[in-house]
Structures are given as C-alpha cells and as structure tokens.
Amino acid sequence: MLKFVKMHGTGNDYVYINCLEQNVENPEELAIKVSDRHKGIGSDGLVLILPSETCDFRMRMFNADGSEAQMCGNASRCIGKFVYKYGLTTKKELTLETKSGVKRLQLFTNEAGVVYKVSVDMGEPILNAKDIPVNLPDADGKIVCRKLDVGDDTYHITCVSMGNPHAVIYVDDVDSLDITKGRLIENHPVFPEKTNVEYIRKITPSYLKMRVWERGSGETLACGTGACASLVASVLNGISDRKVTINLLGGDLEVEWRENDNHVYLTGDAVVVYEGVFIDD
Numbered sequence: 001m002l003k004f005v006k007m008h009g010t011g012n013d014y015v016y017i018n019c020l021e022q023n024v025e026n027p028e029e030l031a032i033k034v035s036d037r038h039k040g041i042g043s044d045g046l047v048l049i050l051p052s053e054t055c056d057f058r059m060r061m062f063n064a065d066g067s068e069a070q071m072c073g074n075a076s077r078c079i080g081k082f083v084y085k086y087g088l089t090t091k092k093e094l095t096l097e098t099k100s101g102v103k104r105l106q107l108f109t110n111e112a113g114v115v116y117k118v119s120v121d122m123g124e125p126i127l128n129a130k131d132i133p134v135n136l137p138d139a140d141g142k143i144v145c146r147k148l149d150v151g152d153d154t155y156h157i158t159c160v161s162m163g164n165p166h167a168v169i170y171v172d173d174v175d176s177l178d179i180t181k182g183r184l185i186e187n188h189p190v191f192p193e194k195t196n197v198e199y200i201r202k203i204t205p206s207y208l209k210m211r212v213w214e215r216g217s218g219e220t221l222a223c224g225t226g227a228c229a230s231l232v233a234s235v236l237n238g239i240s241d242r243k244v245t246i247n248l249l250g251g252d253l254e255v256e257w258r259e260n261d262n263h264v265y266l267t268g269d270a271v272v273v274y275e276g277v278f279i280d281d
C-alpha cells in the first residue's frame with residue numbers, strides 16, 4: 001500500500017510518491033501499473049521524490065512504459081510544489097538532483113502562501129550531435145534543419161538535448177497532424193536512445209504552438225524539456241525570440257534562453273489533482 005499524490009504541470013500528469021517516508025522496490029513495474037488509465041490511477045508516468053546527498057531533494061522519473069527518463073521539466077516544477085505544500089521544506093529556492101544534473105527551482109507563492117507557479121533553471125542545451133545523441137551521416141556539430149526520411153515521409157529536424165533527446169519539426173498545422181507518426185521518429189535508428197518529438201507552428205516570434213510525442217509515453221498534453229528544446233531550436237532556425245510563450249494542449253509555458261549564462265528557464269503551473277492510496281494486489 002503506497003500513499004501517492006497525483007499532480008500535473010500544464011496537463012502533463014504523474015503519480016508522485018514521497019520516498020523520504022516510503023520505499024518503492026520496483027519502480028519500473030509500478031510505473032506501468034499506475035499509469036494505466038483504465039486499470040490504474042492514470043498518468044503519463046511515475047515520479048519518486050528521494051533524499052539527496054548533494055541537493056535538497058532527488059528525482060527519479062519513469063515513463064508510462066516503465067523506462068526511466070533522465071529529466072522532466074513539468075515533473076520538476078511539481079516536485080517544487082509538493083515538497084513545499086507537504087512541509088518537507090520551507091525554502092522557495094531549491095536544488096533538485098536529477099539524472100541529467102542539478103536543477104534549480106524557484107517557487108512563487110500567492111498571498112495565502114500557496115505555490116501557484118515554479119520556474120526551473122534547466123541548464124545549458126546540448127547541441128552536439130554525438131552528445132544528444134543523433135547518428136546522422138556526416139553529423140559533426142549541430143543538427144539544424146537536417147533532412148530525415150522516415151518511412152514514406154521526409155522531415156527536417158533540429159535536434160537538442162535538455163538532458164534527454166528531442167527532435168523538433170516545424171509544421172503548418174499542429175491541430176490536424178497525425179501525431180502517431182511520432183512513434184516512427186521516436187524509434188528511428190538514427191536515435192540510439194530514441195527521441196522525443198516536438199511539432200511546432202510559429203504564430204509570432206514570441207508565441208509558438210506545440211504538440212509532443214514523448215519517448216516512452218506517446219502523446220502528452222505537455223513536455224517541459226520539449227518546450228525548452230523547441231525554443232532553442234527555434235532560435236537556431238531564426239524563427240523566434242529568445243523568450244517565448246509556448247501553447248500546448250495542456251496550456252501555456254513560459255520559456256527563456258538567456259544569453260548571459262546560456263541557460264534555459266522554464267516557468268509554469270504545478271497543480272495537485274488529488275491524494276490517494278494505491279493497493280497493489
């Protein structure tokens with residue numbers, strides 16, 4: 001029997017478990033069970049909040065298929081709200097240990113002391129093809145608007161890692177595209193660790209519209225690292241400002257790629273949906 005809290009950041013929903021007080025023996029298996037939207041709790045995955053020897057807290061995050069991800073921007077924001085709401089900290093500036101390095105969180109509270117949004121310093125984007133990783137022929141350095149044949153379709157991809165790999169594609173219409181084709185791109189052999197896929201439509205230089213196919217989960221309502229990668233890709237392609245609002249199915253995210261430190265900052269909501277107990281029998 002495990003106590004959990006279901007939360008979402010811009011509609012990207014996960015089951016959160018406080019592992020400072022509970023133990024999860026097989027998170028890969030548990031992620032598959034709790035994520036099932038018919039037989040489980042229903043979520044995009046599982047997030048464990050753990051003690052850290054170097055930071056305030058540590059995060060492990062598992063996709064709906066049980067695979068472990070290096071990083072999740074929306075989950076990071078929700079962890080910030082979780083630890084503050086449930087009295088695990090009184091800090092409004094936190095450090096979070098992740099598999100892709102240390103992330104810094106800033107919590108914003110209203111007059112009632114409730115966290116209503118969180119900003120995450122996502123660090124510097126990774127642009128070198130070998131480090132993302134992407135194995136395109138003659139890929140030396142950045143992958144910007146490179147042609148990729150996938151089945152009967154040809155795409156122009158820009159690749160960025162925000163601790164996890166992303167392939168950004170620009171389209172004229174994000175609403176009517178066949179998002180399920182993202183699975184073919186996710187599993188294309190040029191991506192040795194698979195990839196997340198972002199479809200972007202430019203509305204204005206400061207406003208983008210996005211849908212995402214997440215590695216290991218399929219389409220989700222939002223992806224924080226994907227929003228960050230999409231901003232970086234859009235700057236590299238010369239189609240956006242360095243600070244934008246990105247509209248996703250689950251709402252809006254604010255993203256900024258600062259020139260002074262080369263870091264990407266992600267800001268958005270963090271919402272508690274409900275608390276419960278999961279009985280695994």
